[in-house]
Amino acid sequence: MQLSDFSFDLPDELIAQHPHQQRDGSRLMILDRGALSVSVGRFADLSQFFQAGDLLVVNDTRVIPARLLGHKESGGRIEVFLSRQVPLPGTVWQCLMRSSKTPRPGTRLFFDDNLRGVVLEGDQPPHRLIRFEFEGDFYQTLDRVGQVPLPPYIKRSPDEDDPERYQTVFGANPGAVAAPTAGLHFTRKTFDELQRIGVEIHALTLHVGLGTFLPVRVENVLEHRMHAEHFQVSHETAAAVNQARSEGRRIFALGTTTTRVLEYALDANGRLRAGEGASDLFIYPGFEFRMVDALITNFHLPQSTLLMLVSAFAGRDFVLNAYRQAVAEQFRFFSYGDCMLIL
Structure with a gap:
């Protein structure tokens, strides 16, 4: 076959x-x-x-609004796409990342005042593990900060209807x-x-x-x-x-x-x-x-x-x-x- x-x-x-x-x-x-x-x-x-x-x-x-835009401690911009949650202490997700330089383990990421993250050891490229830090409910936070993860064959940015x-x-x-x-x-x-x-x-x-x-x-x-x-x-x-x-x-x-x-x-x-x-x-x-x-x-x-x-x-x-x-x-x-x- x-x-x-x-x-x-x-x-x-x-x-x-x-x-x-x-x-x-x-x-x-x-x-x-x-x-x-x-x-x-x-x-x-x-x-x-x-x-x-x-x-x-x-x-x-x-x-979930799985696309997150933020920046590293250095100020460099980063795009994170949540892939799946993994069973580790805290709120840890396997993610894909896009930035000018691949963040090393320990790098802190900032998405807004109530959503931050740190890159962890483990997983194989192109995936990375991120432990998220936030107050309140994680999914409610994503609803406020994240963007709709439209499929790659939809060649446009999300609009108000998506x-x-x-x-x-x-x-x-x-x-x-x-x-x-x-x-x-x-x-x-x-x-x-x-x-x-x-x-x-x-x-x-x-x-x-x-x-x-x-x-x-x-x-x-x-x-x-x-x-x-x-x-x-x-x-x-x-x-x-x-x-x-x-x-x-x-x-x-x-x-x-x-x-x-x-x-x-x-x-x-x-x-x-x-x-x-x-x-x-x-x-x-x-x-x-x-x-x-x-x-x-x-x-x-x-x-x-x-x-x-x-x-x-x-x-x-x-x-x-x-x-x-x-x-x-x-x-x-x-x-x-x-x-x-x-x-």
Whole structure:
């Protein structure tokens, strides 16, 4: 299985630089795996593809303002991008840094009067460990000081709409540095319509890390290693998912992040386990799905692990043909783009 097997031509102008004017106003491409058919509709009509008894699982992580601008003791400017929190005393994060000279361990960093940091020993370049110093709540401090961490393929600075639009309406647990983008389409009305027809909705948490943007750098796909991301599954969600599975009801995963947790956190009997951990599950064609029956997702980068997951779920040729149709019909791609439903 080669990296080039997951290539397709994507014009730059189809990479969405701004969200749709209405959160639920995107287009929807529907892939039916049984009929091998592709149709096009509107995301606002998503509920027509559900039925009473279906169970939808969402990822309720909340994106933090992970980009920090500050200066070193010497006065030199520095840009810090939070990657993931690490289990060390205090509030310590693995970070990427940009400055004229790489700060040495012990260097003090200043972001505002109530947020400072010190560079620690450890970790491998280009990552650095920073212990942050602040008063009060760390995430409230970030909300005031930090900037929205827009993906690298959005070629503009954040504007006044991004703090709200690069966030799901149901995000509750801060810790992600990238949005679970399939969820960006959902509104309160979407959930109301699903619940009205008898769809169960439950949440788990996976804090999306920078690894979601890292390119696959090996031609042999099987040599790629995923970055681990922290997840948590509640007892309520585990019980509901397991009951739906035992009763033969359909389980819909909202996004690739939700899918990876649902397929990773299983016991030997294929039942979802409550608890928390770190998932580095790499899903590519040949993977046997044991929990997810339907997937809601955005359109992904060529040669990305996300495209490989979707190809594993629906078949590489089927997916790539659908992507070519999406390009021909001028669908919008990536985080702020249009949506796909795979049944």
